[in-house]
Amino acid sequence: MPKSKHQPIHRQPAYYLLTLGCPKNLVDSEGMAMLLQRDGYRATADPDRADVLIVNTCGFLDAAKEESIATLQELAAGKQRHQRLVAAGCLAQRNGDEIVRRVPGVDALLGTRRWMEIVPLATQLRAGRRGERYALLGDPEAGDDGVVLRPGTPSGSAYLKISDGCNAPCAFCSIPTFKGKLRSRPAAAILDEAARLVQGGARELVIVAQDSTDYGRDRGEPDSLPQLLAALCRRTPDLRWLRLMYAYPGHVSDRLIEVMASEPQILHYLDMPLQHGHPDTLRRMRRPSSSAWVYRTVDKLRAAMPDLALRSTFIVGFPGETEAEFQGLLDFVQAVQFDKLGVFKFSAEPDTPAFELPDQVAEEVKEERWHRVMAAQQSISLERNQAQVGRRLEVLVEGSGQVDGQEMGGLTLPSGQPVTLARSYRDAPEVDGLVLVPGRTLPAGQMATVTISGALAYDLVGELTPEMQTTGLDFQPAVELTLI
Ligand code: SF4
Incomplete structure (x- = not known):
């Protein structure tokens, strides 16, 4: 079996997060840490080993402000070429200009109402050129989105957030507890942002949300994602790739499939996190549990787009997951033949229903199951990749x-x-x-x-x-x- 990854390219990115100030900052830091970890980042206590350095600053009193500035200056002084430094929190929100003036090595400002955007920001920073500086300081609810201080998307790819929050009740997820219910951005704001990004050099826009397929439901327009995608294609004729992430099972409609198949700018790629393949585990997860729906939808997707690349994510070791349920997941993975798969070991998040569930699975069992599903997927991925040779x-x-x-x-x-x-x-x-x-x-x-x-x-x-x-x-x- 060939080795799966080239270490310097795929190594798990690391973040260093230092929190100053009050407990409110601590809560926001915990939220950032959780989002980063969910996205595959690992925490490190050693700034030298981090890819992204984050200081959650405090600006309440002069002494606190000076401590924040001094901390940032120290980290900026030791920053390596590949590292990016983020000033988050109160001081970044209130005195961003001063931070930029006194700490020129800061790469991004992240305001107090924008901490939940740490992942796309970190991604953008890591993909971007050294010296590019970003500021996310506005109030997203007021439709005031982030400003790129120096426009341009050198990597050619940019994320486009279409909604925030989530209406789903997934038992393992704490996102709705701090992000709240679904709030779709107005289509006009999304289209304007897309046009700006394409003008700034983006060749690819990646649609993100907690559940992108629920777009519009809160505005009384369920299943309006296909319409939005079609409008994006019309508004940005120079855009080459429009990619859709985070489709919720059950929300992938025939209309969506039709638009994906017919609009040349929309990539034949779909990320549909399914979380598990056994109906009993899915019921405990409070997720849609019909594998018949998944098989039917995958058939429809592949019939409409024979070259579709299908990605999903799964959780192993959810409380109560028996060996038979896990075997059901393995069978499901074999049956669907995903092109790409992310697998996470269940981690109990406080304030989620799954935190209290009985029959928590031992860490070594999670580890063993993770390896088994990854090994199964590795063969599938290799085979599906081999089918690309000559294309x-x-x-x-x-x-x-x-x-x-x-x-x-x-x-x-x-x-x-x-x-x-x-x-x-x-x-x-x-x-x-x-x-x-x-x-x-x-x-x-x-x-x-x-x-x-x-x-x-x-x-x-x-x-x-x-x-x-x-x-x-x-x-x-x-x-x-x-x-x-
Ligand atoms: S759909 Fe995603 S964001 Fe929403 S509750 Fe489930 S896991 Fe969390």
């Missing part, structure tokens, strides 16, 4: 790297060989794999066409098409790859 795919360049035997893990290439790291429509930023293109590197944000020449469990290897070689791009022929 021509459009890719969006994320960045570049240099081959170093140890760093590149599963690939053996001559040391020092440059590699372009890109994504095809099958890969969402941050969560999915890459298309690796050996040869001279291409700039981030550029689109290119590649012919897929190799497959790993999570990544593909491609060669630039001959047309690309004659368009002035400095390309060297692909070198031989050895899978180990």
Whole structure:
């Protein structure tokens, strides 16, 4: 089995979070920590080992303000090239200008009403160029969205949030307790933001929400996502890729499938977190439990878009999960054959119904089940990736790297060989794999066409098409790859 990941590219990102001030800040910090961890970040107490450094500042008294500034200055002084520094909390909200003036190494300001946007902000910062600075300071409820202090999307990809909050009652999730019920953004505000992002260089917009398919329900317009997607395509004709994340099972309508299949800008990619495959576990999770619905919907999706890349996420070790239920999950994963899968070990969140449930599953059992489902999926992913060999795919360049035997893990290439790291429509930023293109590197944000020449469990290897070689791009022929 080839190694699954190239460590420097896929290593779990880490955050360092320091909280100053009052308990309100502590609560917000806990919320940020939870969101980051849910998104795959790990916490570290050592700033040198973090990718994102966050200081939740306090500006209540002068002494507190000076302590916040001094802390930021200290972290900024020791910042490494790849690290990004975020000033969150009261001082960032009230005296952002002063922070930027006194701590030029700060990369982002995150206001007190915007802490729940830490994940897209961290993602944007990590994908962006060094020196780009962002500020999310407004009041989202007033329709006042974040401002990018220096516009531009160097990675070519940007997130577009269409709603906040969630109406679902999932037993393991605390998001509704602090984000509240679903609040859809007005379509006009979303369309304006999309147009700004595309004007600023975005080739891809990634639609995010807690449940994107519930868009509009709170405004008395359920199932209005298809309409919104179609309107986005009309409003931004220069946009190349529109990607949909976080579809809730049961909310994927025939109209949505029709729009996805018919609008050329909408990618044939769908992320539908299903959380489990056994009806009993799903009932305890307070999630839709009909596997018949899932099979029917996946059939419809694949009939309308035969090249669809389907992603899902699952939780193993939910309280009461028996071996038979877990086996049901494995069978389900085999039956559906997802292209991409994220698997989390259940973690009991305070203030959620699942926190108190009896029959909590032992950590070692969770660990063992996690490995079993990942191993099953690895074979499926590899097989589905192998089916891509020979296809021509459009890719969006994320960045570049240099081959170093140890760093590149599963690939053996001559040391020092440059590699372009890109994504095809099958890969969402941050969560999915890459298309690796050996040869001279291409700039981030550029689109290119590649012919897929190799497959790993999570990544593909491609060669630039001959047309690309004659368009002035400095390309060297692909070198031989050895899978180990
Ligand atoms: S749908 Fe997602 S955000 Fe909403 S309660 Fe369930 S897990 Fe939480």
